[in-house]
Amino acid sequence: MDQTHDTDLRIDHSPTTLRELAVDRLRQAIISGRFSGGERLVERTLCDQLGVSRSVVREAIRYLEAEGLVETLARSGPMVAKLDWARARQVYDIRGLLEAEAASACARLADDGVKARLHAALRTLEAAFTDADPSRLYHATTKFYEVIFTSAGHDIAWEIVQRLNSRISRLRALTLATTDRRVSGPAHMARICEAICNNDAPAAAKAVRVHLADAAEIARMLLEKET
Amino acid sequence: MDQTHDTDLRIDHSPTTLRELAVDRLRQAIISGRFSGGERLVERTLCDQLGVSRSVVREAIRYLEAEGLVETLARSGPMVAKLDWARARQVYDIRGLLEAEAASACARLADDGVKARLHAALRTLEAAFTDADPSRLYHATTKFYEVIFTSAGHDIAWEIVQRLNSRISRLRALTLATTDRRVSGPAHMARICEAICNNDAPAAAKAVRVHLADAAEIARMLLEKET
């Protein structure tokens, strides 16, 4: 709250380059399933679709390649990275480690401001769930975790989790949509929120692990069914 | 050993693109301290130094940017990412989680082949230590962990750890060099190796955590001393 005073009257220079836009668009297109796994990404086609030049497209692809969303085959060019259960399982395991740790730290540190933001995120999440709005639910879930990670000071872990999430984004969208079978989604989140608001670190970590184990189980069934 | 028969007379198509080479060179230059943290990376200068065109340099920079080694400021261009203790601490924490989990899994799964490779890696590590060869020590340590992660099937976690390691590479080189104060380096590794070879998962995880706590402590002192 003290250094904001410094940056307060700073001009919001936001020169969002074309490249950043292209990265976002492409990432979103992959995440949303617009491009399916294994699909080739032909540079010049993307130039037309995005309305930018090859330089921009190529640099965007390099970025997404380093993110793990795109893999470039030797002489065949870039394609959307494929996802099998062996890899997805690893992603869920790593998320479990990082998110449990973050929730634990958050529970130890949470003050009233954090708790308020967490409750707010939970409310929009529940609203999105009752409205059956997948996109809002997706973003609300992300926001919920963002509060946990950033208030715990785990910036880098949050970067990693976001990257992992975009890799399994299709699965994530599916699991979020499949939660009609159980009331798991918001119920799990509510338990996480409750544990953090009670400053109960072990309970928070446990609640996160339960939620992720559940999500991973749903993901496994989805993945093994479709192959 | 059986599929090598298939690929034996296969031409070793190594289409290492200029871009990959550029990425490796730049990464190595940053890791080795050739470019220090905060230093600007002027594109056209890099073109001359690397002997490639701007396209290649720019794409390489995008890759390293996504890796977290380079950050691009709004209208000032790319620069080598800086590292403070707040971020380094997070990196050590995350490494602790991932490496402990990997060592644990490795200890559960390790068969004779894994144990042999682990011992081999440990021997070259110890040799590099007695020879006081920092570069070999660095690579041997990396190799040691690579055996642990890959034999545990934690490919993705290994990717993440490697990325984190390149971020703190300067620190890592320093901590590896500073271990004359204690005999910690290879001694810790030996204990990790021993626990895994005894298939003692909890001991392996604990040994990893001890080693990392030690490394983090050295890193903290180094970082706070130089600022």
Added chain:
DNA sequence: AATGGTATGTTGGTATACCATATGGTCACA
């Protein structure tokens, strides 16, 4: 039908041109 050549498409690599912006300096003027 098998073989060998050919055409096309895609990519990697490069060079170059143009524009916008930031920076720093110079110079005229108050």
Added chain:
DNA sequence: TGTGACCATATGGTATACCAACATACCATT
């Protein structure tokens, strides 16, 4: 002397054109 206008330079961002290598599909010859 200080101030503001102005310009030159450096740099990043973007677009475009070109070429070579390679893979794939297709076609012709035997």
